[in-house]
Amino acid sequence: MGDTAHQAFTLTITPPAPLVITFPSSCCPAGTVGTTYAQNFFLSGGVAPYIWSIAAGQLPPGLSLAASPPAVLSGTPTTAGTFTFTVRVTDSTGAHTDEQGSITIS
Numbered sequence: 051m052g053d054t055a056h057q058a059f060t061l062t063i064t065p066p067a068p069l070v071i072t073f074p075s076s077c078c079p080a081g082t083v084g085t086t087y088a089q090n091f092f093l094s095g096g097v098a099p100y101i102w103s104i105a106a107g108q109l110p111p112g113l114s115l116a117a118s119p120p121a122v123l124s125g126t127p128t129t130a131g132t133f134t135f136t137v138r139v140t141d142s143t144g145a146h147t148d149e150q151g152s153i154t155i156s
Contacts, residue, residue, distance in 0.1 A: 107135030
């Protein structure tokens, strides 16, 4: 017969840190019609995998946000103006956070 042993133990599960979107500087530097543009978005906290999206507003025509990391707003703008939008990142638990952004294209 096999021997058995029992041991009591405690397991503490710490919840993940809240999601936070960060930038190397304020979002977003100005761009120029017809000139390649790129802005990286970074995050901390949450639980991978992550999905990035534009939750409100409008990006300049010609730019798009990559839905999966690394999150990069990139492309070649085709229209001048000031465009305001909300960047959202959602983690695998459904938690999300938003960050306002604005780009002026000349």
